[in-house]
Amino acid sequence: xxxxxxxxxxxxxxxxxxxxxxxALQKWLGALQIHPxxxxxxxxxxALNRVSAVDITAQEDLPRFxxxxxxxxxxxxxxxxxxxxxxxxxxxxxxxxxxxxxxAKQVWTGNPLPKGADAVVMLEHTQQREGKLEVWVQLxxxxxxxxKGEDVKKGEKIIAAGxxxxxxxxxxxxxxxxxxxxxxxxxxxxILATGNELVEAGAMPSENQIFESNRVMLSSxxxxxGAETVDFGIVKDNLEEITETITIALQKCDAxxxxxxxxxxxxxxxxxxxxxxxxxGVIAHGIAIRPAMPxxxxxxxxxxxxxxxxxxxxxxVGFEVFGRPLICKLLGMPQTEPLPVVTAVMTKKxxxxxxxxxxxxxxxxxxxxxxxxxxxxxRGSGMISTLTRSNGFIIVPENREGLxxxxxxxxQLFGSLEEEH
Amino acid sequence: xxxxxxxxxxxxxxxxxxxxxxxALQKWLGALQIHPxxxxxxxxxxALNRVSAVDITAQEDLPRFxxxxxxxxxxxxxxxxxxxxxxxxxxxxxxxxxxxxxxAKQVWTGNPLPKGADAVVMLEHTQQREGKLEVWVQLxxxxxxxxKGEDVKKGEKIIAAGxxxxxxxxxxxxxxxxxxxxxxxxxxxxILATGNELVEAGAMPSENQIFESNRVMLSSxxxxxGAETVDFGIVKDNLEEITETITIALQKCDAxxxxxxxxxxxxxxxxxxxxxxxxxGVIAHGIAIRPAMPxxxxxxxxxxxxxxxxxxxxxxVGFEVFGRPLICKLLGMPQTEPLPVVTAVMTKKxxxxxxxxxxxxxxxxxxxxxxxxxxxxxRGSGMISTLTRSNGFIIVPENREGLxxxxxxxxQLFGSLEEEH
Numbered sequence: 001x002x003x004x005x006x007x008x009x010x011x012x013x014x015x016x017x018x019x020x021x022x023x024a025l026q027k028w029l030g031a032l033q034i035h036p037x038x039x040x041x042x043x044x045x046x047a048l049n050r051v052s053a054v055d056i057t058a059q060e061d062l063p064r065f066x067x068x069x070x071x072x073x074x075x076x077x078x079x080x081x082x083x084x085x086x087x088x089x090x091x092x093x094x095x096x097x098x099x100x101x102x103x104a105k106q107v108w109t110g111n112p113l114p115k116g117a118d119a120v121v122m123l124e125h126t127q128q129r130e131g132k133l134e135v136w137v138q139l140x141x142x143x144x145x146x147x148k149g150e151d152v153k154k155g156e157k158i159i160a161a162g163x164x165x166x167x168x169x170x171x172x173x174x175x176x177x178x179x180x181x182x183x184x185x186x187x188x189x190x191i192l193a194t195g196n197e198l199v200e201a202g203a204m205p206s207e208n209q210i211f212e213s214n215r216v217m218l219s220s221x222x223x224x225x226g227a228e229t230v231d232f233g234i235v236k237d238n239l240e241e242i243t244e245t246i247t248i249a250l251q252k253c254d255a256x257x258x259x260x261x262x263x264x265x266x267x268x269x270x271x272x273x274x275x276x277x278x279x280x281g282v283i284a285h286g287i288a289i290r291p292a293m294p295x296x297x298x299x300x301x302x303x304x305x306x307x308x309x310x311x312x313x314x315x316x317v318g319f320e321v322f323g324r325p326l327i328c329k330l331l332g333m334p335q336t337e338p339l340p341v342v343t344a345v346m347t348k349k350x351x352x353x354x355x356x357x358x359x360x361x362x363x364x365x366x367x368x369x370x371x372x373x374x375x376x377x378x379r380g381s382g383m384i385s386t387l388t389r390s391n392g393f394i395i396v397p398e399n400r401e402g403l404x405x406x407x408x409x410x411x412q413l414f415g416s417l418e419e420e421h
Numbered sequence: 422x423x424x425x426x427x428x429x430x431x432x433x434x435x436x437x438x439x440x441x442x443x444x445a446l447q448k449w450l451g452a453l454q455i456h457p458x459x460x461x462x463x464x465x466x467x468a469l470n471r472v473s474a475v476d477i478t479a480q481e482d483l484p485r486f487x488x489x490x491x492x493x494x495x496x497x498x499x500x501x502x503x504x505x506x507x508x509x510x511x512x513x514x515x516x517x518x519x520x521x522x523x524x525a526k527q528v529w530t531g532n533p534l535p536k537g538a539d540a541v542v543m544l545e546h547t548q549q550r551e552g553k554l555e556v557w558v559q560l561x562x563x564x565x566x567x568x569k570g571e572d573v574k575k576g577e578k579i580i581a582a583g584x585x586x587x588x589x590x591x592x593x594x595x596x597x598x599x600x601x602x603x604x605x606x607x608x609x610x611x612i613l614a615t616g617n618e619l620v621e622a623g624a625m626p627s628e629n630q631i632f633e634s635n636r637v638m639l640s641s642x643x644x645x646x647g648a649e650t651v652d653f654g655i656v657k658d659n660l661e662e663i664t665e666t667i668t669i670a671l672q673k674c675d676a677x678x679x680x681x682x683x684x685x686x687x688x689x690x691x692x693x694x695x696x697x698x699x700x701x702g703v704i705a706h707g708i709a710i711r712p713a714m715p716x717x718x719x720x721x722x723x724x725x726x727x728x729x730x731x732x733x734x735x736x737x738v739g740f741e742v743f744g745r746p747l748i749c750k751l752l753g754m755p756q757t758e759p760l761p762v763v764t765a766v767m768t769k770k771x772x773x774x775x776x777x778x779x780x781x782x783x784x785x786x787x788x789x790x791x792x793x794x795x796x797x798x799x800r801g802s803g804m805i806s807t808l809t810r811s812n813g814f815i816i817v818p819e820n821r822e823g824l825x826x827x828x829x830x831x832x833q834l835f836g837s838l839e840e841e842h
Contacts, residue, residue, distance in 0.1 A: 064626070167638045
């Protein structure tokens with residue numbers, strides 16, 4: 001549902017209508033031709049944070065054999081019937097591979113269970129006395145034993161296709177004997193910025209120029225998710241130049257992200273360039289989110305083009321809303337990987353606009369185990385420092401006009417969270 | 422404070438006493454000689470997730486000039502006195518660089534404010550009519566203008582030494598004209614595993630052998646934090662061989678992490694090897710945590726050696742307790758970077774031992790905006806799958822005997838968190 005002011009503003013900006021973010025995202029991702037996703041086999045120690053290309057099942061039991069779960073003595077459980085600290089049973093110690101009746105063999109955590117043994121008594125429930133072992137407790141069969149297959153059973157699915165390979169998954173893969181794993185290839189994302197006013201950081205700007213800062217942010221955000229990026233630099237506000245650069249970027253990359261030129265002096269240079277290159281071109285332009293309304297989504301040759309505003313905060317929000325799901329999809333993940341979330345209490349009220357999904361930047365702190373969200377000036381969506389001073393954002397839905405002080409909200413965290421004392 | 426059973430167990434394991442984790446950590450980190458931390462200047466696009474070596478202040482104002490915060494028309498505010506939708510004021514449009522009385526110039530978000538103008542009226546509060554501009558609202562001086570320095574003031578500290586460089590920090594650095602940044606060098610961590618029973622994943626194990634799986638886990642955990650790792654392979658349970666490998670690793674690396682050999686068949690091979698190499702050697706062995714009691718901390722030539730259990734879960738916990746703070750310190754961070762935390766409700770009770778800081782693995786889910794923590798079998802600390810089936814842990818302090826069902830707890834998250842519907 002859209003509201004009068006937005007419709008007016010959208011028309012003035014040249015948009016026929018604003019599209020809801022969810023609807024636009026679904027249509028865009030649905031129009032991509034990305035299957036089959038390329039796969040590559042890598043050694044485990046290069047697989048950190050990659051995405052598994054296949055379901056993986058255990059090719060054997062883990063542990064591979066019955067083993068002791070404690071430091072102690074392997075024995076036959078029925079030799080300990082009635083044992084207690086006041087009435088210990090006495091067993092003889094053996095060094096052989098097999099434990100016979102009335103015998104015990106010293107074992108340490110993880111050691112294979114000797115043949116003939118069916119339980120392990122813990123060190124602290126025994127005492128060696130004159131070459132014999134006093135056992136002070138009665139044990140059940142299987143006591144203190146890790147059974148073969150107790151951790152993972154042969155044939156059990158341990159990793160699903162599309163899962164992110166964390167350190168613990170890699171450990172489990174190694175424990176099952178895998179030295180390599182098939183992962184999806186890193187999608188290659190081309191990144192370019194447009195704008196006559198832009199100069200490279202490090203250069204000398206003239207009076208009305210500004211330093212370009214979106215490419216390093218966007219390529220970093222892509223790389224955090226596990227994509228590779230190719231930098232296509234700064235392009236002037238010139239239709240030919242933009243068309244040419246996007247054409248080359250599409251040949252070399254799996255997707256392209258641009259920033260700037262969505263509403264330049266009233267002209268939409270990048271969307272126009274994309275539509276000049278081919279069909280379907282731009283499939284949504286003008287999204288009912290704030291900031292980031294001028295975001296456009298396009299498809300050419302089955303590849304995605306994400307056309308972000310030149311405004312840094314709008315570019316950051318546009319990336320979260322569209323870039324993150326795109327890259328997760330290109331990585332072969334079944335769902336978009338979420339940011340960590342916390343539930344927090346608003347320290348102040350915030351006003352938002354009906355009809356727009358609004359991203360409110362907040363700084364969350366933790367105090368006596370309660371999380372508080374302090375809104376960071378939602379005005380000035382061009383202010384990059386509002387991103388570095390905040391550590392998360394709240395998404396206020398279209399049908400809300402703001403958040404109340406004291407209201408409990410869900411915050412998506414992108415920065416670290418300190419504890420305040 | 423330690424309790425009878427623990428003291429008994431510690432003695433049986435050969436420990437004179439168990440040391441509290443906090444005390445051991447403080448003593449260990451305090452004994453390291455790590456200053457000055459090496460620095461290196463890198464281009465911004467290679468600085469992602471590195472740690473700033475220095476405080477950084479803004480070398481100029483951001484924005485660099487007064488600019489329009491909206492799409493609209495720059496004008497003199499006093500020309501709009503009394504304007505309303507029913508009584509618009511009429512201004513003439515100019516294309517000149519300067520706005521005179523009764524003039525307006527079209528500007529877009531981010532454009533420099535033309536000379537003479539002191540406010541910007543939003544597009545949607547105007548209408549062009551017969552070459553003139555109707556303005557429907559009254560503006561205050563400074564209205565809809567981003568003032569020079571509004572985002573960041575020249576001389577303002579924007580990044581503190583020791584801060585992790587996230588995508589947004591990199592964007593801010595670029596916007597201020599920085600093309601490079603001085604970061605701390607990645608600490609180099611040597612990693613080795615000891616144990617006669619271990620074979621490399623991919624090899625053919627004999628009946629009683631197991632696949633080594635801790636090195637890939639530990640090196641991944643180090644790399645997630647931003648360290649480099651050097652693999653020293655699997656070493657046999659042989660004092661000479663262990664001594665030799667650790668000596669070489671210490672020459673090549675800033676710190677060494679070992680796994681296994683803290684309590685092998687009753688012998689502490691790795692601690693013994695370390696003590697053979699030099700002084701002070703092992704400064705704590707036997708820590709009052711569960712799992713991971715057999716962890717040892719050592720220092721040689723001012724460098725840290727973290728001696729972890731061969732038990733995978735104990736190695737993972739030992740890394741969180743000691744490895745994470747070590748690497749953060751070597752990276753030049755003022756504090757240990759925490760894992761994300763959530764507050765959750767226990768779905769079941771869990772028993773823990775008095776006198777031991779206990780790490781309870783849990784699987785946290787979110788349901789109707791409440792987080793629930795389901796304990797994952799705390800038995801079987803050798804079970805790697807308990808790490809992949811959980812996504813966080815709860816630290817139960819020494820003075821507690823467990824957690825109650827329904828109790829509210831703080832969970833440190835290491836895995837992703839799904840929403841359940």
